[in-house]
Amino acid sequence: MRVPERLSVAVELLGVRPDERVLEVGCGRGVAAALMCERLARGRLVAIDRSAAAVAAARARNAAKVDAGRAEFRQLALADADPASLGTYDGILAVDVNLFWTGPATRELAVVGQSLRPGGRLLLCFxxxxxxxxxxxxxxxxxxxxxxGFHAGAAQRPLADGGTLLAVSARHRTPSSDESAEHGG
Ligand SMILES: C[S@@+](CC[C@H](N)C(=O)[O-])C[C@H]1O[C@@H](n2cnc3c(N)ncnc32)[C@H](O)[C@@H]1O
Structure with a gap:
């Protein structure tokens, strides 16, 4: 299957390392999840989607990784997730999940914040x-x-189809990141 460029670019920008724990929110049919699983030689991917059909398709696409214990797909809306049972992650990715810009996403960003390890990175792509x-x-x-409560920055990448990928990366805000933001960092 042809991988949409927005997904290959998003995974490249997240920069998954082999031993990391990664969460994908709104995984759809599991295409980006498959790309990330290829990179997670010793790590683990958890992917959630509120759609049962999407989760079933994602699980089928990534069956070998699920069977090997390297990937897990859960039908779950982000706002309903209990951070204590969701786990903690080095990287969290969401591609084209509109809730992050259509409203304040207060509950969803609180869940994401609690699920991100200190130093971990969140990448939201559209x-x-x-x-x-x-x-x-x-x-x-x-x-x-x-x-x-995040320190965030944005980049725009042109896509071959003439569109644009907006990539917003974020980390927990710390006193030093506030200082660098004040100085344009
Ligand atoms: C436009 S699709 C994008 C799918 C995939 N990320 C991609 O880019 O191909 C958005 C996906 O996010 C899921 N989604 C939307 N809101 C969600 C939420 N609150 N919690 C979990 N999944 C959500 C939808 O069910 C859908 O599968």
Whole structure:
């Protein structure tokens, strides 16, 4: 199956290392999950999606990794997740999961924050339909992340189909990251 460029770029930007624990939110049919599993030689992927059909398809696509204990797919809406049972992660990825920019996503970002290890990274990617302005989406995402206690930055990558991938990366805010933000870092 052809891998959509937005997913291969998103996985590359997350920079998964072989021994990490990674969470994907809104995994859809498990295409990005498969790319991440290829990189997780000794690590583990947990992927959630609120859609039962998506989870079934993702599980089938990644059956060998599930059987090997390297991947797990759960039908779960992020807001309903209990961080204590979800676990903690070095990296968290969501691609084209609209809830992060359509509203403050207060509950969802609290779950993500509690599930991210100190030093861990969150990457939210969006490939909006061509012709749609990326700027307002970027501003909304950065605002929601900052309000939720993250230090966040955005980058835009052109895609071969003429579209744009907005990639917003975030980490827990610390006094030093606040200082670097004040100085444009
Ligand atoms: C547009 S699809 C993107 C799927 C995949 N990430 C991709 O880029 O191909 C959005 C996915 O996020 C899931 N989703 C939306 N809101 C969610 C939530 N609150 N919790 C978990 N999954 C969610 C949907 O069921 C859907 O599978």
């Amino acid at each position: 490939a909006p339909p061509r012709g749609r302005a990326v700027g307002p989406l970027e501003s909304a995402l950065l605002r929601h992340l900052r309000d939720a």
